Amino acid sequence: xxxxxxxxxxxxxxxxxxxxxxxxxxxxxxxxxxxxxxxxxxxxxxxxxxxxxxxxxxxxxxxxxxxxxxxxxxxxxxxxxxxxxxxxxxxxxxxxxxxxxxxxxxxxxxxxxxxxx
Amino acid sequence: xxxxxxxxxxxxxxxxxxxxxxxxxxxxxxxxxxxxxxxxxxxxxxxxxxxxxxxxxxxxxxxxxxxxxxxxxxxxxxxxxxxxxxxxxxxxxxxxxxxxxxxxxxxxxxxxxxxxx
Numbered sequence: 151x152x153x154x155x156x157x158x159x160x161x162x163x164x165x166x167x168x169x170x171x172x173x174x175x176x177x178x179x180x181x182x183x184x185x186x187x188x189x190x191x192x193x194x195x196x197x198x199x200x201x202x203x204x205x206x207x208x209x210x211x212x213x214x215x216x217x218x219x220x221x222x223x224x225x226x227x228x229x230x231x232x233x234x235x236x237x238x239x240x241x242x243x244x245x246x247x248x249x250x251x252x253x254x255x256x257x258x259x260x261x262x263x264x265x266x267x
Numbered sequence: 268x269x270x271x272x273x274x275x276x277x278x279x280x281x282x283x284x285x286x287x288x289x290x291x292x293x294x295x296x297x298x299x300x301x302x303x304x305x306x307x308x309x310x311x312x313x314x315x316x317x318x319x320x321x322x323x324x325x326x327x328x329x330x331x332x333x334x335x336x337x338x339x340x341x342x343x344x345x346x347x348x349x350x351x352x353x354x355x356x357x358x359x360x361x362x363x364x365x366x367x368x369x370x371x372x373x374x375x376x377x378x379x380x381x382x383x384x
Contacts, residue, residue, distance in 0.1 A: 182370045193271075193358065194375040201370060240310065244370055254300055254323065255373060257310040 152177045154241050156258035163231050164266055171226040171261050173241030182244030183224040184255065185215055189237045197239075200224060211235070236265045269293070271376035273359050279382045285347040288379045291340055292361030300360040300373060301334055301344050310358070316342065317364055349383045356380050 153176040163169055175181055182201055186194040198209025205217040215226045224241060239262075242255040272291040280286055292299050300315040314324040319336045327334070331350070336342040346353055360373040 184372070186375075193377040194360075196372055196374075199372055253370075254312040254315050255302075255310075256312075259309045 152181075152243050152256045154243050154256055154258035156239075156241055156261050158261045159259070160262045160264065162264040162266060165233050166230050169226075169228045169231045169235070169263070171239050171241075171263070173224045173226065173258060174222050175224060175241070175243045176222065177243055181224075183215075183217060184242040184244070185209065185213070185224075185226050186240045186242060186257075187211075187237050188240065188260075194240065197226070231263075231265055233265045233267070236263055238262050271359055271361050271374055273357075273376035273379050275379060276377060277380050277382075279384065280349055281384050282350055283348045284383075285345065286349045286353075286381060286383075288344040288346075288357050288359075288381070290342045290344070290359030290376060292342070292359070293374055294340070296361035296363050296374075297339065298362045298364045298373075299336060299342050300362075301342070302358040302360065304356040304358060304378070305354075313344070313357075346381075349381075351383045354381055354383050 155174045157172050184199045185197040187197050188194050197213050198207050198215055200207050200217045208214050213228050215224055217224050238260045240260045241258040244253050274289045297318050301313040302310050303313055304310045312326045314327055314334045315322055316336045332346055334344045356378045358378045359376045362371045362373045
């Protein structure tokens, strides 16, 4: 079965510092990978996605992620964090049969990001 | 364009009462997903539909939960009778399924925060 691990429950960074949030997945075929962000009391907003092709994907708000098949990882990065980036970040993998089109997402438990001045 | 619409945004009810959560997917989308978010278990799939047909309801916790999609623009998730352990945030998401070889992102609604006393 598919699974996603986000090893860091909570990370605190200083404003302006770089950020890397870790994500490891377990999936037998080529995965569809996503990063979502959730602000307090809000829904989930898609930051970026990887379907195929270039393993370094760019997203909104200055985020990027790199797919590394050999490490089964899809880590999220940002070179300079802003106070407004404080939120919960979820990594997810598209589950189900590889040839069944849209399928449900399997989410990691999330990483809460705090930003200090 | 309006995104995924969920109602109510907040629901407080007493144990044993019937609760109905509603979702309007993005117009033209043909896949709809219900997820539940709790502190203990994170984000989990409850059920999803393709073209109004339930495909996988293995995530529905028990018979007290039921979901319907009578048409392409409306879905309900019903809990009867409700219990305190059902307290959670319930998200609806929709996507456009084009073919079995494609994958499109899911768009999430703002969620319904359910509290069962």
